[in-house]
Each structure stands twice: as structure tokens, then as C-alpha cells.
């Protein structure tokens with residue numbers, strides 16, 4: 001079974017190919033080789049060992065999954081690897097793994113020889129529904145998440161949910177945070193559908209493929225309208241719902257302390273609370289109720305994701321407490337967010353479930369209160 005969806009971006013348009021069946025690794029390499037191009041891979045080492053044939057002679061640099069690999073050191077190693085192996089401008093780079101390898105490989109592809117073609121083969125739920133689509137690539141620096149990178153669209157995205165069979169449950173949950181995000185910011189029907197499921201989504205749930213596809217459709221629609229996030233309001237920045245909070249958490253707690261999806265889960269709850277404050281302040285258009293916040297909270301909790309900073313991470317066994325984060329440090333990290341304009345923080349808030357907007361004029365006191373309620377000190 002092979003289905004396709006196009007990300008419409010003029011001459012940078014590309015297909016997202018959805019395919020099923022076992023041996024996803026073999027299928028995808030075969031498909032890319034059929035293009036006749038010489039290809040090299042940057043692959044998550046775990047995924048390579050689990051899903052790709054041992055005897056394949058594809059030139060491949062293996063990278064550890066996890067946030068620490070979205071670094072200047074890994075970027076440097078990957079560029080040296082391509083140069084040492086004399087990869088030329090007509091060579092293609094395949095990113096095989098989760099969002100970490102995808103973001104890193106995409107940035108390497110955008111930079112090496114001033115740009116070579118690349119292919120996305122996402123193997124986490126998060127990468128399938130979000131990071132492999134839309135062309136945001138990059139790495140983290142000490143000062144902030146994703147502060148260095150480029151917009152560089154892939155040639156093709158190959159999605160097979162069969163890869164998810166081996167994904168640890170906490171990583172599946174992390175991907176669900178971005179799935180829930182789409183419901184909250186764009187698609188109330190998707191949100192209702194997720195709430196109404198009798199059984200939680202898992203890699204082999206009969207509705208998973210349709211949900212993944214719907215998320216890709218939403219992302220493709222938003223990216224088509226505002227590829228490089230330059231709209232003066234709304235636009236691609238809406239995909240950042242919860243992320244002004246999430247990126248600050250990731251940066252201040254230390255990259256990898258919270259999974260990106262876990263930080264997004266907390267960020268979504270905080271963004272919902274911010275939306276209620278806008279209603280209470282009488283801002284026109286805002287109609288989110290306490291009941292809506294409870295619904296978002298419940299859906300996030302259902303996937304065993306954290307909803308505030310005090311809640312121990314579900315992947316941490318035992319009773320290791322969540323780290324204490326300082327409000328000043330969090331605010332400082334927020335001030336380096338890429339959405340800042342003329343020194344002012346820009347947030348994404350919900351007018352109602354399924355409809356988000358950008359807001360620029362949020363009193364700092366509100367954000368301090370929200371951090372404090374979430375357990376920051």
C-alpha cells in the first residue's frame with residue numbers, strides 16, 4: 001500500500017510517501033536507489049541496527065539519537081564525513097531516524113557544498129507527524145534550542161508506521177504531544193477524535209495511520225501558506241503552540257532532561273492557561289473556557305505526559321524529582337526565542353480548541369505567574 005501527499009511549495013514541492021508492510025528499511029532504500037542517484041546516509045545508530053539489512057553497503061554515518069546529538073560537534077563530524085568520502089553536489093543525503101537526526105542531517109544537507117539534496121526517513125512518531133515535514137533544520141547551542149539552522153526542504157519524505165514497532169513507549173508519548181498540538185491549534189475534529197478513541201493510540205492501532213496522515217496534511221497546509229515563518233501574524237508560527245514555554249524548559253533544564261515532546265506537553269497546558277487569561281482580560285476573539293483547559297490537560301495526561309514542571313518524568317523510574325527551574329532563567333531563555341520581534345515576546349494562544357492565533361502584548365507578570373503555578377521558582 002503506497003499513498004502520497006504533496007507539500008506544495010512551487011519548485012521546492014515534494015511528496016510525502018506513506019507506505020506499509022514489513023521490511024520498511026529495505027523498501028525505503030530500494031525506493032531511493034531507484035532514483036538512480038548516489039546516496040549517503042546519516043542514521044540513528046539504534047534504528048540502523050534494528051531496521052536496516054546488516055549487509056547493505058550504503059555509506060552511512062551512525063549518530064546517537066537524543067537531543068545531545070543536535071550539536072555543533074555532530075554537525076562538524078557529519079560535514080567531515082561527507083567531505084572525506086568525496087560526496088559531490090549531485091550526491092543525496094538520507095536522514096534516517098527521529099527528529100534529532102532529521103534536523104541535524106537537514107542542516108548538514110543545507111550547508112555542505114552550500115546545499116545538497118536530502119531525503120527524510122522518519123522513524124519516531126514525532127518525526128513522522130512533524131519534524132520530517134516543512135524544512136526546518138538545525139542544531140541547538142547553549143544559548144537556545146534550534147538557534148542555528150536553515151530552511152531546507154527535503155526531496156521526499158518516506159513514512160512507514162511499521163518503524164514504530166520498536167519505539168519505546170515514552171518516545172511514542174512524546175510524539176503524541178505534537179499530535180495533540182495539531183488538534184489544539186488547527187483541527188477541533190482531530191481533537192474530538194483523539195478524545196473519543198476507546199483505546200489509546202499505539203503503533204498498531206487501526207487509526208494511527210490516518211492520524212499521522214492528517215497531521216502531515218495540516219503541517220503541509222500551514223507551511224505552504226508561510227514557508228519561512230514570515231507572516232506578520234498567525235502563519236507558520238502557529239505550529240509553535242506551547243513551544244515558547246517548551247524550548248525554555250529544554251534549555252534551562254539542560255537538553256535531553258525533558259524529551260522535546262514532554263516539554264511541548266507542559267508548554268501546551270501553559271499555553272491553554274495563557275489563553276484563559278486572555279479571555280478573562282476581555283480580549284476579543286478569545287473564548288477558551290476552564291473546561292477546555294481541562295480537556296487539553298486530560299488528553300495530554302492520557303498519554304502519560306507531564307503537565308507541569310513538578311510532575312516527575314514518566315520515563316524516570318522511581319521518585320527522582322523533576323529539576324527545579326528558575327523563573328528568571330526561563331524568562332531569559334524565552335527572550336532569545338526566534339519569534340521575538342522588536343524585543344517583544346510573541347506567544348501562540350488558542351481562541352478556542354482548534355483555532356490558534358499569535359499574540360504579542362502579553363504582560364510579563366502573567367508569564368511569571370504561569371511559570372510559578374507550573375512549579376518554577
Ligand SMILES: NC(=O)c1ccc[n+]([C@@H]2O[C@H](COP(=O)([O-])OP(=O)(O)OC[C@H]3O[C@@H](n4cnc5c(N)ncnc54)[C@H](O)[C@@H]3O)[C@@H](O)[C@H]2O)c1
Nearest residue numbers: 046065066098099100123124126130131136163166167260
Ligand atoms: N524540524 C521540525 O520542524 C521539528 C518539529 C518537531 C520537533 N523537532 C525536533 O525533533 C527533535 C526530537 O525528535 P524525536 O522526538 O524524534 O527524538 P530523537 O530523534 O532523539 O529520537 C528519540 C529516541 O528514539 C530512538 N528511536 C528513533 N526511532 C526509533 C525506532 N523506530 N525504534 C526504536 N528507537 C527509535 C532514538 O534513538 C532516540 O533515542 C527535537 O530536537 C525537536 O526540536 C523538529
Ligand SMILES: O=C(O)C(=O)C[C@@H](O)[C@H](O)[C@H](O)COP(=O)(O)O
Nearest residue numbers: 130134136145146236239240243338
Ligand atoms: O515546523 C514548525 O514550524 C514548528 O514550529 C514545529 C515545532 O514542533 C518544532 O519543534 C520546531 O522545530 C520548532 O521550531 P522553532 O523555529 O521554534 O525552533
Ligand SMILES: [Zn+2]
Nearest residue numbers: 178243260264
Ligand atoms: Zn515541536
